[in-house]
Amino acid sequence: MNALDRLPSLRAAASLCTLAVVAAMSTPLNAQQFPTKEVQILIPYAPGGATDLVFRALAASSQKYLGQAVVVVNRAGGGGAVGFNEGAQAKPDGYTLTTAVTPLAILPHQVKTTFSYQNFAPIINVVQDPAMLQVQAAAPWKTTKEFVDYARQNPNTITVGNSGAGGGVHLIAAAFEHAIGAKFNHIPFAGGGPSVTALLGGHVNAVSVSPPEGIAHVKAGKLKIIALFSDKRMADFPDVPTVREQGIDFSMSQWRGLAAPKGTPPEIIKILHDAFKKGMEDPTFIKSAESMSVTLSYVGPADFGKLMAADHERYAKLVAELKK
Amino acid sequence: MTAAVVMFVFGVVTALASLTLPIGTVRAPGSGLFPLALGILLAVLSLAQGVSVYRAQATKARTSTGAPVPPPAKPLSEETRRVLLFAAAVAVAVALLPVIGYGFTILVLMVALLRILGIARWPVVGAVSTATAIACWFVFVRILAIPLPAGLPGF
């Protein structure tokens, strides 16, 4: 029954294969200029989300400037904790990068984690998305002021959907109600998509989101932006004023950037920063970013580090507030 | 019967563990309410299952005279030993995966499993294992670009 070992050709094939294995193993490991092999970007979320899409596009546009392939690897789980954990523990050689996004500054306050922003060396910030509240276009409130007044007079009646309990947009909505002295009824959903769907179906009164979530429906006239938390107006909607313009001292955004494990040599950080900066300025990337309605915002390593540190402190207070 | 007991214990443990979580109220359920209810439900269901199994055994024992005595606990049979060995080999291979890389892991896994399943001739074992390892590596690492662990050998 064992016909296999009677076939000499198979044996020959096997030995050939062994040869191939040996040949592949002996690839020389020259300590050349960085990078000598592909660079990985760990994304702590499942494919298809905003972070995933932005960095897939950036990886594609940056590899020609880096001179090596840039590969995107998704490590979803634990609201990002799994991926951040692995990224923080990677070898600090510049070949394993992690997307540093706002939850990196939130998670350590919420659950027991082995990492914080301090375990990472910032490289570059790519996107800074304004946070906002959206309501149905047919909602009774026409302006931010009407909405805020109604919220103040009717505590706990306005249901505000968010993309997950304790997530960025939940905390932002909580910070906003604090700033205006109102009380919302926060309803968590499993992601930004489902929360927008619930708003479209009229199951909640408002949602707290970051672009590109809901933007398509705002453009289609089904939803409207009732409170915009960015510093500047959005390029897509020049008529929508920010809340600060309307006398509410409040602004919050979510950042998405790249970081390497702490201890990565500064020269390597610089090579990576320069390549990704050029990738950010590449017309193909700018075009994809536009079609996704994300707001590009370049921040260099030093300032990006400060940004992360400041938000780390800010969210520490917010989370403590919410737990009360 | 063993099954019902295991399920019962699992239910009770779940219920007890969920007591450490905030239970909330029925109108505003906390994290613990759902698992607590499930744990109790499982305990009740498996209790019912245990009773029905016990009853069935009792009737069986009554109706069939000279009923077959439950088989005496025998030492590990050849088959059980093979299953344990097989499972252990897989576990060892997976433990080695991050160290020796994907290609060698498949090689080690195949060699071990083929031997355990009783293929004695080394040339057959070697050929099948090497071919599988190379084919897997080529398809999954090279073509589909799955970032399988490279380990020390680098592939």
Added chain:
Amino acid sequence: MLESLQYLLGGFAVAMTAQNLLYCFAGALVGTLVGVLPGLGPIAGIALLIPATFGLNPTSALIMLAGIYYGAMYGGSTTSILMNVPGETASVMTCVEGHKMAQQGRAGPALSIAALGSFIAGTIATFGLVLIARPLADAALAFGPPEFAALMIFAFVVLSNVTGGTLLKSLIMVVVGLILGTMGMDPVAGNERFSFDSAYLLGGIEFVAVAIGVFGIGEVLSNVAEPPEQLEQTVVVPRFRDLYPTMTDLKRSMVAILRGTGIGFITGLVPGPAPVIATYASYMVERRYAKYPDEFGHGAIEGVAGPEAANNAAAQSAYIPLFVIGVPFGPVPAILLGALLIHGVTPGPLLITESPQLFWAVVASMYIGNFILLLLNLPFVPLFASMLLIPKRVLLPLIMAFCVTGMFSVNNSVLDIWMMLVFGAIGYVLRGWAYEGAPLLLGLVLGPKLEVAFRQSLMISQGDFSIFLTRPVSSGLLLATAAFLLLPVFKAGWRRLR
């Protein structure tokens, strides 16, 4: 409506250009390859290939991605039938009868019927998409948290005993699945639950690890436990005379396929785990109305035809909410939405009016993609079926290597492989006790959704339970559930009265 058909013809003209046909074919081929690997489902397949579509025009890119989607959905049935390894949620029910058929030497007919069922369901669902997309999509938005909770309760009551074993044992398995589903971060309150301070467990239990473990690895281990002379054998000697289904097979399957299509098309419109509900419900219906009930559990062809058709129809109708109102109802439409955005296409009400050409070309390419898949897969049936000619002592290690690789590819995580092995051991033990895997998976998949929807509803109503009863859809579903539970009681009472 007539206008729609005209547009559809125009769409066919675009999709049938040599270039687009090629992309459609490439997508279907890659999708099949990706889908055959357990774990690497449509989501991973599409994500992997999005960068490859950067250089294409949006229409070609979408056509190719749609091909990958269908290919991957179909590929999942192959491993389910041949090795009892479900690659994804939608294939679990295919394992139950499909693998039994393979063990009886009828892998060929099972594979062919799966392909044929998918094709027929795809065809009907495409026309459904054209004709009644709009009103359906708007109706689907009426599904809020209370409706969702009611639907889940209905699904649990009706589907718990899906495979028709002992009711008590099935219920126990459902509850075990529900308990496993509570592990990880509590989605409503955001705190840790049964995660033992592990970042890995914080994400909850990976569904695919449980599916491959309980079904695939459990099956491998129980084969290993067979006496040595069995291991020298092949799984079964496939009868090469009947690689393709007989007339009787076809006749028996046809009704099942049509029923499955209907069930799948409707459930696909409901946000959430549509494929699970669709395939379980289709299997349940086939078992209940079977002409040959004795064959169920031992390789009934209706049990393959129905769920496979339901699966494909659900996949198709899930496009409706995405294209018509721009809302993705599940993970696959969500990643397609991402791909669309990268290509500068925003799905939604404006898409059909602003770029009708693209929309209808994609609809047409779905149909063509289904056809190409049929052409692609039927000739492969003998090849796949002959895999079972490999003696078990070689085949079992191969399946192990396959499962380990596939499991890793889901999240690129070695810990997932460990999880799969643990559930393999559990699956082996459960088999010994004659407890079934399908109800366990039902609980694991639907449980978290039920809990979230239930708690969301109460948060919205601020603790008022009447929210479940005052809304027409949810009260209707709850009434149906009550009727299902009480009907047998009434029947018994009626009989007694007479």
